[in-house]
Amino acid sequence: MTNKPLKRESLSKQVSDKLEEMIASGEYSIGDKIPTEPELMEMFNVSRNTVREAIQSLTWTGLLEVKQGDGTYVSATNRFYANMEKKYREVSLEDIREARNCLEVTIAHLAAQRRTDEDIIYMKEALEKRKELIVDSKENTSADLLFHISVAKACHNNILSDMYQSIAYYLENQIADRNENSSLSTEEIDRLHEILFKSILDGKKEAAARAVQKILEI
Amino acid sequence: MTNKPLKRESLSKQVSDKLEEMIASGEYSIGDKIPTEPELMEMFNVSRNTVREAIQSLTWTGLLEVKQGDGTYVSATNRFYANMEKKYREVSLEDIREARNCLEVTIAHLAAQRRTDEDIIYMKEALEKRKELIVDSKENTSADLLFHISVAKACHNNILSDMYQSIAYYLENQIADRNENSSLSTEEIDRLHEILFKSILDGKKEAAARAVQKILEI
DNA sequence: TTCCATTTGTTCGTATGTATG
DNA sequence: CCATACATACGAACAAATGGA
Numbered sequence: 001m002t003n004k005p006l007k008r009e010s011l012s013k014q015v016s017d018k019l020e021e022m023i024a025s026g027e028y029s030i031g032d033k034i035p036t037e038p039e040l041m042e043m044f045n046v047s048r049n050t051v052r053e054a055i056q057s058l059t060w061t062g063l064l065e066v067k068q069g070d071g072t073y074v075s076a077t078n079r080f081y082a083n084m085e086k087k088y089r090e091v092s093l094e095d096i097r098e099a100r101n102c103l104e105v106t107i108a109h110l111a112a113q114r115r116t117d118e119d120i121i122y123m124k125e126a127l128e129k130r131k132e133l134i135v136d137s138k139e140n141t142s143a144d145l146l147f148h149i150s151v152a153k154a155c156h157n158n159i160l161s162d163m164y165q166s167i168a169y170y171l172e173n174q175i176a177d178r179n180e181n182s183s184l185s186t187e188e189i190d191r192l193h194e195i196l197f198k199s200i201l202d203g204k205k206e207a208a209a210r211a212v213q214k215i216l217e218i
Numbered sequence: 219m220t221n222k223p224l225k226r227e228s229l230s231k232q233v234s235d236k237l238e239e240m241i242a243s244g245e246y247s248i249g250d251k252i253p254t255e256p257e258l259m260e261m262f263n264v265s266r267n268t269v270r271e272a273i274q275s276l277t278w279t280g281l282l283e284v285k286q287g288d289g290t291y292v293s294a295t296n297r298f299y300a301n302m303e304k305k306y307r308e309v310s311l312e313d314i315r316e317a318r319n320c321l322e323v324t325i326a327h328l329a330a331q332r333r334t335d336e337d338i339i340y341m342k343e344a345l346e347k348r349k350e351l352i353v354d355s356k357e358n359t360s361a362d363l364l365f366h367i368s369v370a371k372a373c374h375n376n377i378l379s380d381m382y383q384s385i386a387y388y389l390e391n392q393i394a395d396r397n398e399n400s401s402l403s404t405e406e407i408d409r410l411h412e413i414l415f416k417s418i419l420d421g422k423k424e425a426a427a428r429a430v431q432k433i434l435e436i
Numbered sequence: 437t438t439c440c441a442t443t444t445g446t447t448c449g450t451a452t453g454t455a456t457g
Numbered sequence: 458c459c460a461t462a463c464a465t466a467c468g469a470a471c472a473a474a475t476g477g478a
Contacts, residue, residue, distance in 0.1 A: 288461095
């Protein structure tokens with residue numbers, strides 16, 4: 001008998017998945033030009049049609065933007081809020097701050113109630129990486145953001161975590177700016193993040209919400 | 219100068235347009251099987267790839283559904299009707315409720331501070347339409363939603379209002395359900411909406427936020 | 437400015453795999 | 458089992474747009 005284990009995955013799907021993964025992982029960021037079709041043909045060892053089909057599918061979901069005679073560019077990192085990311089390239093810092101505030105308090109509240117052991121591992125990892133890096137470095141900003149995203153995932157509400165991720169791209173600038181110009185010392189900022197983590201770990205939702213608010217006030 | 223009149227239309231686009239037109243005109247109705255790919259090849263005098271590309275594009279817009287080994291069927295007659303359901307298929311009602319709650323309180327808060335006279339006009343219009351329609355009707359649900367969307371616009375934060383709109387589609391069911399099964403009377407629900415409107419009109423942000431919370435508890 | 441190499445866009449042909457009735 | 462119909466993949470050729478020399 002021909003017991004098919006699972007659905008067979010088409011080559012083009014494999015290629016588009018791989019590309020999407022590379023985009024999500026940050027290997028290609030928004031605005032970056034991805035390799036040309038001939039290069040992708042060689043990378044994945046498939047025909048041009050297959051490459052093009054994969055690109056097309058990512059174009060339709062809004063992750064890529066193709067310019068004839070020029071190349072293919074990353075236009076968003078998250079398929080869900082792809083349209084939004086494109087739209088908000090020129091949005092005001094204040095709008096972002098407000099949206100972040102709105103989402104993050106609720107997220108912290110929920111995360112404290114729902115975090116799994118796995119969530120905790122990711123959060124702890126990001127937190128430690130954050131602490132050991134030099135402040136003001138680009139890596140520190142990324143690690144900071146990664147911690148907040150891990151919190152968002154721990155809230156186990158796909159809409160909220162996706163919404164948070166959709167604005168995460170814009171938070172990097174804000175975080176970098178904040179880390180440089182804050183009136184608080186590095187130790188105090190570290191401490192606030194520790195408190196947030198502990199509150200979520202212990203399931204103290206009100207404390208978690210308060211901790212987030214303090215972080216947002218930095 | 220090389221004044222290009224318009225973009226040249228690809229063959230596959232021409233075919234898909236033609237097919238869409240035939241569907242819209244009723245030549246093929248919902249559930250009908252359209253001609254096979256070889257038949258379409260002959261009808262439009264194009265290659266199979268071109269036919270397939272046209273069909274694929276209509277599949278993505280939701281007008282057609284393809285069944286391997288069987289045929290291609292009309293699944294909708296209007297491209298706007300077909301789109302949205304797929305994305306949030308894995309989202310629970312509770313997720314939507316939480317996201318709505320999260321956004322709407324902040325929105326009300328901001329709207330009270332920033333509403334313009336124009337915003338007020340739209341909100342008032344939606345509110346009156348809402349009141350005069352029979353409860354439980356589809357129109358009432360739409361008017362209800364329209365009022366909340368007009369509030370979202372009045373917050374003058376594009377990110378928040380767009381996020382709200384992005385889940386609005388799913389709120390219709392929630393609102394309809396709520397209007398049917400609420401413990402509150404129609405008059406009480408109307409009153410809560412009036413209070414929200416008045417609070418925003420008067421710029422009372424805390425009152426507006428409280429009013430929204432009560433509406434969300436219905 | 438023109439010209440050219442690069443890059444994507446469109447279309448065709450063909451072969452083979454898979455699902456349905 | 459088989460004919461039919463769709464799915465996937467490869468190769469090839471030419472068109473069109475772009476950016477830089």
